[in-house]
């Protein structure tokens with residue numbers, strides 16, 4: 001049995017992304033880590049970038065142990081210089097930067113809007129919205145000669161009100177706006193820009209919430225369960241592949257039916 005046989009869906013497509021350089025922010029954990037593993041299994045050379053350098057190193061080691069290729073790097077997506085550094089490094093690898101997945105994100109404290117301290121609103125916006133802006137600002141020029149694909153990780157919170165998540169939802173709506181704008185601006189360079197909107201995914205971001213925090217949400221999920229990170233990674237692996245060559249500017253929901261009304 002191959003090392004990748006436990007993945008859901010139709011599993012990896014070895015060689016589909018052969019030798020393409022991919023940068024995954026938030027690659028140390030959850031959706032980003034799963035995505036890094038999946039893109040590497042599909043043949044990409046993956047730069048696993050995260051604020052958590054040890055976590056990025058662990059994920060890169062797992063990928064290498066599976067016989068695929070990855071390099072860990074520290075990045076703080078709130079710091080434009082830090083982002084420039086890691087994108088420049090990825091772009092200098094053979095073949096140049098062809099794939100970017102912007103998954104770094106934080107939840108912020110759960111709080112009704114009127115009780116949310118401005119500093120907390122600011123923190124969430126700085127990582128979840130400005131972080132995507134800083135990343136794309138470097139990634140798009142790096143791909144301008146070769147073409148490429150950017151996938152931004154948004155959320156169902158960009159599509160529906162969520163009590164206690166005002167800053168998070170505002171940032172994720174902003175991510176959809178950045179995605180659509182960049183798709184129009186860079187299509188002429190052969191760059192596709194899309195987003196994904198996961199529902200509730202079984203990652204540390206969700207398991208660290210107070211007990212019961214997702215109970216009400218789960219009853220509204222027709223599939224009656226959380227998503228596995230690999231189910232989001234499978235969608236992203238498709239979106240960055242040539243099989244999705246006519247898709248740009250679009251958002252792709254993977255939510256167990258939550259938004260189906």
Ligand code: NAD
Pocket residue numbers: 025026027028029030031032049050051052055075076077078102103104105106127131153154155156197198199200201202203204205206
């Ligand atoms: P996670 O907490 O497992 O992973 C997030 C990663 O981002 C962590 O490794 C963290 O170190 C990194 N990170 C945080 N701040 C950073 C910064 N300033 N610079 C670089 N890296 C930073 O969470 P996850 O669930 O995998 O979330 C990944 C993305 O998916 C986020 O954008 C999140 O908003 C989104 N999302 C998650 C869910 C869910 O239910 N888990 C649902 C919809 C969308």
